[in-house]
Amino acid sequence: MMLIRLAWKNVWRSHYRSLVVITAITLGVWAGIFLYGFFFGMFEQRMRDVIENETSHIQIHQQHYRDDYDVHLYISDGPKILEKLKADSAVKAATGRILSMGMIASPATGTGVKINGVDPVEEEKVTKLAEKIKEGGYFSENLRTPIIISQKTAEKLKVKLHSKIVLTFQAANGEITSGAFRVIGIFHSDNTAYDQGNVFIRRDELKTMLGDSIDFHEIAVLLRDQSLMEASEKRYQAAWPGLMVESWRDIVPEIAVIVDMFDQLMSIFMLIIMLSLAFGIINTMLMAIMERTREIGMLMAIGMNKTKIFFMIAYETVYLALIGGPTGLLLGYLTIQFFSRRGIDLASFSKALAGYGISNMVYPKMEAHNYYNILLEVILVAMFASIYPAYKALKLNPVDAIRKI
Amino acid sequence: MRVIETHNLNKVYDEMVIPVKAVDNVTLNVEQGEFTAIVGPSGSGKTTLLNIIGGLDHPTSGTVKIEDSEISAMSSNKLIDFRLNNIGFIFQAYNLIPVLTARENVEFIMLLQNKPRKERDARVKELMDAVGLSDKMDNRPSELSGGQQQRVAVARALASKPKFILADEPTANLDSHSAENLLDIMLKLNQEENITFIFSTHDQRVIDRARRVVTLTDGRVVSDVTKS
Known part of the structure; x- marks a missing residue:
């Protein structure tokens, strides 16, 4: 409890810096959700169009x-x-x-x-x-x-x-x-x-x-x-x-591949966003540790053990993500909700999109489990990002740290 | 009762390149209730000696015993726990945690010791009264003067009920009034509660008040005088 309170106070030591990181996380998560929802909406609509307008679910032909x-x-x-x-x-x-x-x-x-x-x-x-x-x-x-x-x-x-x-x-x-x-x-x-x-x-x-x-x-x-x-x-x-029974997945395999690969593709995309966020967080936390070298040295000197130092820094990192992540999630949710009703008109690209069978009106969509997944990813990234700064803090020698001006 | 016992203590920096002997064959005993100043010019090894006695640094050779525990052989993790429960530190630059209030700074070390809340509250009040800052409990360090911050640091050092207090040039950053005030408090705690204080200093005011003055030159004890 003491560490949690101290870490929280440390986060707000430099309001400006913490807010910049929180904003970066918020925007990263928001952008990730929006793009996920946008492409999910686009491809799901394409799949629906295939089923409702072209192939239906199943077709039966002679061999x-x-x-x-x-x-x-x-x-x-x-x-x-x-x-x-x-x-x-x-x-x-x-x-x-x-x-x-x-x-x-x-x-x-x-x-x-x-x-x-x-x-x-x-x-x-x-x-x-x-x-x-x-x-x-x-x-x-x-x-x-x-x-x-x-x-x-x-x-x-x-x-x-x-x-x-x-x-x-x-x-x-x-x-x-x-x-x-x-x-x-x-x-x-x-x-x-x-x-x-x-x-x-x-x-x-x-x-x-x-x-x-x-x-x-x-x-x-x-x-x-x-x-x-x-x-x-x-x-x-x-x-x-004696007949050939095929699903739409067999008849238009190119759409099935896109649908199958969508989650993996978006996971890679989200991973790139999350890695960028992680390095932003690591950079900020390393700066925070450099600024507090002397204080961390003092904490070690008076008897704060390495586990507690590690968790104090880790909590600070996780706090940044736990404020930015859900805020980005909420913003992303609201954006998806808004555009899922109104749609995004890509009229200027309609010719190119029609070539792929995609409507120029895109209605972003996101399923509940995707929000949970992203929240989980943010938390995991924050935990991952906390390891290196916390490790650097542990490596400080109290004598050298206290001497540092 | 003997609190600190060092035997043939040596500390050599840059052993492989250009060896510098910071502490040279120091054998020093400190008894319970002493008010000792370790003095000497800059670079004489005062802080290094204090760091080794405080378990913040390892000697190159020799031993340090705190009561029955030989700390020179302890791992750094064990030393952290040992310091928490046995040694109080006062640093030259106060080194309070800026985001905590004076009360929380003093309480912090007892939280590390997992002391119950009731005991913590009583001890904080007692110590803040002792250093004359009971009206500044909820102020953050930035709202206190240098002298007040150093008094909070004294209270924090005492909070864990250590066997002795190590103070590295505690008055170096204070004006004369604050320094006198701080020395009065520490001397009072020494006399009334038999708390052992060891200072590294070249502040004449501290030297004048100390009952024992150990002088170091080039890492060696050149004089050890106990005033009558």
Whole structure:
């Protein structure tokens, strides 16, 4: 208790110096939390976008279908499987799609796309395509052969809403077939590659054009919770061993890698911040010890043992961190809370971000355990930083120290 | 009763380069209740001798016994504990802890000894009364004069109930009034409570008051006079 009180008083011996160190710790922790929250928010949003807009949690295909998208590799009893999946308590929604790789052409130009034949009602429950439509509507008009394309595709093809475009692809019989479609909706997502590569038509119309024998090429499953994914994937694979059951992690491994490595990357980043703080603390404490050489020598002379000297210096160091750390934590928490509602608009970088499928609005986010981890790191760093100054104090010879002016 | 006994004490600095004998074959005994001044010109080895007697420095050769304990053979860790419980120190530059009040400075050494609060409070009051500073208990060192700070240092040195007090030029930084006042207090404590004081000094006022004067020159005892 005596050491704790003395150390506390020693911290405030030089208000200015202590406040500078505390401020440095506060800003370091704040910056660490903010950047952690910023990138966590950004990547979590990207992951959510992948699940909600692109892949869903789980996709089922015929074996090798994704190797070259052969139109004949469809899921033969797709509707039955879909019904079973819909009845699964882990499943929030599921849909079957018929797919074809083809060309989309306007009078101006053409480009290659994946033609997604979707059931509008089912699709709306699984993906947020309907919400992404910026012009027109979502298969709501009672028109024949409607198509939804992206803004990027519309720009490339130089077409507008209600323009006519032509889809050309290989039918099941091997013949090349074409069909005219009218643009009834133009969507925009935050992923340029996805936008440029996908168009949506009605499933039954694509089925008719491909050949009636063709069934679902893809079943997309949206689960009630991400935590159910691994177990569900295993169950479905066991139930349909002849099919390929994959999670979004298998389908877009580059996002899975980012998500997996995020904690490690941020730990390295935080380590760099913490090391900078540690050296700042060590420097300050060494200065404090140099200034108090004579006093420490006197304490040793009158009988304060080395353990007590060590802990007195260690407590002083830990105090600095224990004031700065939680203050930075609180500031970081408030900043994250503020921007998690308001968002940070990175509109000026939107083109570059869209290239990576990242939205220009970032909503920083931080989970509770990350705050605890950072607080723990600050305490550990303070303890680590206290060792060297305390060791230097122990090395003082009382006779030399007392003589020092 | 014999409190300090040194035998053939030597201290040589820079043994390997240019050896300097700071203490040269000193044999000195101090009895309980002495009021002894160790005098001599600068560089005569007074402070070094005091440091060795106080267990702050190790002799190159020779022995130091404090009552029955030979401290010259003790490890530095053991010496710290020994100093805490057996020796009181008064330094030339007061060396109080600036962030603590006068009361806390005196109490500090008893906290190191793990004395109970009641005992600490009573002892602090007793000692602050003895040095005439009972009205300055809650003042920090920076709020006290040099003389007052040195009186607090005396109280602190006495707080652990040591076997003797070592004072290294305690009046060197004091004006004559404060120095006289401090000497009065120490002499009173010596006479009334039989506390042993050993000073290193070249202050004539201290030498005049001392009952025994040991003179060092070049580390050697050249005279040892006990006044009648």
